[in-house]
Amino acid sequence: MTQKQPTIKEIAKKLNISVSSVSRALHDHPSIGLRTRLRVQQLAKEMNYEPNQTAIFFQQRKTFTIGVILPHLSESFFSDAISGIEDTAHKNSYTVLIGQSHDEMEKEQQLLESMKKHRVDGLIVSISKNTSSYAHFEVLKNANIPIVYFDRIPNMPDIHYVACNMVSGTIQAVNYLHKKGHRVIGLLNGPEKLFSSAERLDGYRKALDKNRLKYDPSLVANSDLTTEGNYEATKKLLVNKRRVTSIVAFNDYVALDAMHYAQEQKVKVNKDICFVSYANFPFAKYLRYSPMASVEQFPYIQGQKATEMLLELLKKNDESETNPGYYKIILDSQLIIYNQQ
Amino acid sequence: MTQKQPTIKEIAKKLNISVSSVSRALHDHPSIGLRTRLRVQQLAKEMNYEPNQTAIFFQQRKTFTIGVILPHLSESFFSDAISGIEDTAHKNSYTVLIGQSHDEMEKEQQLLESMKKHRVDGLIVSISKNTSSYAHFEVLKNANIPIVYFDRIPNMPDIHYVACNMVSGTIQAVNYLHKKGHRVIGLLNGPEKLFSSAERLDGYRKALDKNRLKYDPSLVANSDLTTEGNYEATKKLLVNKRRVTSIVAFNDYVALDAMHYAQEQKVKVNKDICFVSYANFPFAKYLRYSPMASVEQFPYIQGQKATEMLLELLKKNDESETNPGYYKIILDSQLIIYNQQ
DNA sequence: CTGTTAGCGCGTTCAT
């Protein structure tokens, strides 16, 4: 039963030829006799020969593995992104190593360290919301392990990344609310230091401008994305002396908390106050109180593009081409409007 | 910038000692001089030495990697399970390789093949709902790669597994409905060949018995777990000549579809008909129409236990102990009752 | 305590 995996050495011995001939035959090397090639290939099949990947990794100084570090799998945005990454990687014979930072910088550092130790060829990263310093990423860069960031990208020059343009999505969101008659629109934003928060704010202000509404800083609140933080921020918006009739929320999960809080305060969702959010998560249409619309960020495609970009970089790296500059792909986001209930 | 990683060889040369001394010093081997040990360790730190894992994997004939194959990450049950697996694995210096079968047997086979090629030390598997033959698992067994199954376990003798006892949970569910006054209770079950479907049916019948209700096969429907299948099965229950006042649904996602279908048929959820389901997924309390209760299956703990079991098996394997028999861990499930709305 | 040597499986010269 428990049979050791055969090696080219054993094949060579059985056929009374050298290991290099076996190796060549298995790789359809040009300079190998047809006869020996066939004999080798047949015997290999019979013995269920499988090349020992660990030996190859070692010898090639490559693992054909890409590491993925993201906040958590439980958010559907990220699990969809993973699917895009996996599909693309497998199509190119790469394996994917996944790690969850659970939104903690320390864990993110550990994972990075571990991935480096495991000699992943490259990395795809969506940073944790608590990441304040980027030193741990620099280390990888120095070790010549390329990193492609996606969605949650660090505020750092000279990086490769794939992201969704949140400005346009936010403008669509605010326009939509405006068209529905809303004039006092709040922004329930994420942590200030996140790039995507800045983008949302940017889009929000641009859209207000376009609709000739005055920007009022007291209508903007930042949350740390914990449930308590979400409640806090919602509270700040609800107690505003101007009656906020609608809120653009950082994402669907934040909106969920905000709606819950509003209901508790006897503010009727979708009557007294409306929500628009981001991510278009799959249960929106089943919710008791759901946002009116959500900005789709195309996680699967982001994952796909990020992987393609990374593989491209690895290829250039192999061919030791000169620095190809920094790649950026920015997708457009799109407002999805849910059916009225 | 791009600096090659230093090796023990280079350290040895710089210190004019042999590589084995360096190796020993780095591992705090007993028979090594304090002086050389310190010198080595200091220089190693200075040079940012990091052992080349791929070399170690190769020479130890172990990868310290465990493969995980499951239907999909998007179901919260599985992403929670992954967290349990990852945490336990990392605690023991193991890495986790994740693959999604997307509930297709063919993809499952491919993943298994790929994991074998990558020489994972062991596997944790939750089988796809379409898996009808287990030959691909036998192959791994023969290659001496242990497999621990969890939650979705194959109907096969001689396997290691961790699962939740669905019988007791189902009994709790039916008892709960009975206490609430329901007398015509339907079972919206999963695919017949899934072991967990059989368990649900078993618990269902036992509970009916206990409550002196007669088992009526027309009150049981099987779904293939697609949305269409869920609608079909719900329809079968709703058109029954006896008016079904409550349904035990295979899981929360199935319940979601069933409730949607019921509403469409003008059957009011939580009024004309009540639901109880399984998995206790995190959004239940936010739903417009939610089940009254859900059977918690403790995915994180299942993941944890499965990993511990696998690591145990690997240890025995290393020490080439005699066949330790087959491990089984069966957790109790627990009905979680949601607040009335 | 320390150095020398062998070998893990494979691909890749360099000879022949």
Place this chain on the structure above:
DNA sequence: ATGAACGCGCTAACAG
């Protein structure tokens, strides 16, 4: 067309 020899980085068995 084929074989012999080497090395990737590391651990371990053996010899001193």
